[in-house]
Structures are given as C-alpha cells and as structure tokens.
Amino acid sequence: MTEPGNPVVYIVDDDAAMRESLRFLVESVGLTAKAFASASDFLNSYKNESPCCAIIDVRMPGISGLDLQEQLNARSISIPVIIVTGHADVPMAVRAMKAGAFDFIEKPFNDQVLLERIQRAIDDHDREQSIQAEKESILERIRTLTPRETQVMEMVVDGNANKQIAANLGLSEKTIEVHRAHVMSKLGAGNAADLIRMVLTATR
C-alpha cells in the first residue's frame, strides 16, 4: 500500500522527443520516471504507487491534458498534476488550475524550475498520502469500538465532561470512565487532546 517507496514521475506527452527527454532529465536527479504517449495509456497502467506526480502535456490528440485531469478527479485519483503548456496562455493556466492541476509550466522551461516543481508536487503528494494513511488507520481503529464506546467518544470530542456524558446517557460516571478508557486504548490516544485530533483527522 502506502509505504514511502522511490518517488515516481509519470510523463504523459504524445511527442516522443519531449517524453523521452523529460524522462532523461527526471532520471538524472535519481527519480524514477514512467513515460506514456497518451492519456489512456497512462490511465490504463497507473497504479497507486506513492509518492508520485504527473507531468502532462496540455495539447494532446484524443484525451487532452485537461481532460485527463478531469478523469483523474472523476476516479478520485489525487495525484498532483503539472500541466505543460506550449505558450504563455493565461486562460489555459486558469482552466488547468480550476480543473485541479497542482501546477502548470510553460515550454520551454528551465530545468531547475521544473525539477523544483516536481519535487514540490511529490512532497505534497507524500504529505497528502501520509494524512490519508493516518486517516485510514484511525478509521480502522474507530471501527473496533462498540456502539456505546463510539457514543462516548463522540461526546468527548464534542467537549462534554464525564459527568455530563453520564447524565445524558443515564449511566454512572464510573461506567463512562471505563468506556472512555477503552476508547483511549483502542485508538491509541494518550490524552483527550490526542483523541480529538485523531477524530478530527479521520472525519475531515
């Protein structure tokens, strides 16, 4: 799943020279690059490897760069996309960003600038994926709670003291304390603040 492996840079460009030269450049800084001649080739072989980013040419026959961004959105693939445009075209850049592109860059580009943006995109994806992973693991732990424990957890997160929770649920304060201890240990929370942070992360 999401163990932080070697970052992968996907390159999608119908121009073979652009594609291969980008791969050559990206590999020169030790990143792994995978190049595709079309959006559909990329979609067919994309696996949720992480962390990664995609450099996509905006102007391609068939599925364009922007279309591809939209298809990624539709499939809930949250890989950061750097759209490459042929010329300084503000409306195009606006469209790309609105479609959810992470960044865009104009051809011909300074290699330093491109590599920095690739690194930023990868870092962003890395961070995003860690958050996702944490969220997944918290949700998994929450699913181990009993209905009563879940009830107690929600009330704690809402800011209620044990006494209030006991009154609300018609239970003794002692019983609530037991439930609460179970919640803390099942979720691995050290204190109330920890618990609140975890639940907020999972439900964000």
Next chain:
Amino acid sequence: MQSPRLIDQLMPLAPPELRAGDADGLLRFVNELLEATIDAVAAHIAILDERGTVIAVNRAWREFAESNGAPPGDYGLGLNYVRVCRAAAGESALGAGDVADGLEAVLAGQREHFYLRYPCHSPNENRWFQVRVNRFRVAGLARVVVAHENISETMEIEERLLLEHVNFSHAARLASLGEMAAGIAHELNQPLAAIANYANGCLRRLRSGAPADPNVLVEGIERIADQALRAGEIIKRLRAFARRGDLPSTDVDLAQVIRRAIELCKPEAAREGVVVEFHPVSDIPRAIADRIQIEQVLVNLIKNGIEAISDAKSERCRITIAARPADGMVRVEVADTGPGIDPAIRSRLFDPFATTKPNGMGLGLSLSQSMIAASGGRLSLESTGPDGTTFAIAIPIAPPGRPQSPTLIPNRGSSQNHTSRQE
C-alpha cells in the same frame, strides 16, 4: 450552309431605275453600300491583295493613322503590309513579327485565318489590340482582310480579374504565413525543449559527483544531435513554404511592383504618419523575378522601416524608394529615416529568429533574403546609422529587346515614328 446572297437582300434598297438596268449606277450603289458598311465598323480594316499590298482601308483605319500622326491622305495604301510589319518587328514591336508571319501564312494559303492579341501602349494609356486576318477569294483571286481592333477595355477587365485572383492568393499566402509563424513557433518548441532536457540531463549526471554511465551520456548527446536536426528540418520546411506556389519568374515592371507594395503599406504608413516616396529613374529596365515575391520583400522592408521610424519617434518620417540599373542588375533601395539598426544585431540581421521586436519572429529579413536569392538576386544592408537605414535589393535585368509596341498602321515613309513606347 447556303446563306442568301447579300446582293439579293440589298437590292430592294436600290432605286428602281438602277434595278432597271443601269449597270454602272448599280456598281456605284453597291460600292457606296460597301464603303458605308466597312466605315461603320469600329475595327481598323485593311484589304490586301494576294501579295499583301494594302488596296483599301476603312474610316477607322484612316482615323487611327491620323491620330498617330500620319499626314491626311496617307494611310499606307499601296504599301506591302507584310513588309510594314517586318519593319516594325525589327524595331522590337511586340507581336509585329508574329503578325507578319501570320499574314504570310494566310497569303500563301497555308491557313485561312490568323488571330493575335498584342500590346500597343501609348504614352498616356495602356492599349491592347487584337488583329484578325481572314482570307477570301473573289473571282479566283485571293484577298485578305486585316482587322485591328482596340480591346483595351476587355483586356482591362481580364487583367483586373486576374489581378484580383492574384491578390486573393497573395492575401491568402500572407495570412497563412502569419498562421504558419505561430505553428512553427509551437513546433520548434518541441525539439528545442527536448534539446534543453537532454543537455540538462547530461549536465546533472556529470555534476552529481556520482560516476556517470558513459552509455547514458552518449545517448543523451545523440538525442541532442537528432533534435537539432529536427529543428533544422522545420526551418527548411518554412523556407520551402516561402517559395511554394510561386509564379515562375517573368520579366516584371519593377516600378509597378514598387507602387503596389507602397499601396499595400499605405494604411500602416498613414497611421504612423510616415511618408513613403518612390523616385523612379526614367528608364528602369524590366527585371526577371517573381512579382509576388519581390512585392512581399518590399512590403516587408517598408513595414520594417515604418516600425523603426515610429518606434524611435523620429522627427523625419520618410521612406524613400529608388530604383535604377546598376552592374547589370536593377537596384532597388529602400531607405528609412529611423534610428538605425542596433549594432548588437547587425551581424545576425539576416539570421532566422534574430529580432529586436518584442513580438517579432525574426523571420522577415531571413525569408526575404532567401526569396531574393532564389531568383538570382541579392538583398543587403546598404547602410545604417542614426540618420536611417538603407536596404538594397539587386535583381537580374530581363534580356533586352522585348516589350515595345508600335502601332501596326503604317504611313508612307515614316512608319517608325508611330512607335509608341510604354512609359
């Protein structure tokens, strides 16, 4: 098909006493009818005998001869018209020799008709004529009717149609040049970006401190070479395009081409307050070139001049075009009063993509030079400085002895005087 005899149709017009049997009177009547008929015709008609001697002419012929300076009463009657045409051909009348050949063929009975269009320009106007030569037999003797007709109006319409067509395709080509410039810019971006990527990839591998795999570096450098060639191919296509669809080189009247180029730049010149002047010397030889290419180059030079002047906000806003023969070529100079060309770019002026204009492609002068070179000419920077810049185009001169056009209506003794020359 047997048509009714003309004389039978005309007879009812004759007075009854002639019809009764006055043979002489009837002959006079027929003669009058004939004269009235051929005099009513606008074409200049001469009737020649079997040897080509002018035996009769109509009123239009007489009037034309007079309007060309023939003394009254002298319309070439009794002259041999074949020889008249040959003489005119000797002094390089366009078409005169062809008329002589055609006449001879018709007189010899080798052909029944002959037809030719020819220019016959006067100092004031461009005139075109057509000549029809028809053979007929009367009482076993061959005769020939020669009819010259002024077809200037028809030709003018035809020429206008042709010009409109040429202008249209010209405009289409200018437009597509602009579109193509944008396309080329995009297309060139690909190999250039690829070259940059490979070069930077090689550099990063070499600078990383880690031992670089020579095979990988070789691959990168090979790709750089490939992509540089690819960029070169794109440029080659651009040049080929600039030459595509050319009319074959013909002899062109440069004064006319220059005036048209000025005409095309007029709106821009007027907007920028620039005066474009043309000072032709009296006799610019005709040049061998592609009219449209020369025009494109001139338009490009004039527009560059206008831009230079308006960018610099020069006080004197003038572009002067001069044309004169020099060293076996026609030399056209385009001089502006702009601030001169930046020394930094002077040595690369004709290189593709060398430009000082914020939105320029830097292709204008480069393409212009290729176009002029393709027709055997030269485009060069003549001078540049704070007082202005002059470009010179040298174009090969057309071989001499062609397009002068005398009238083909002779008058005794001095037929050559009627040679009218094109301005």
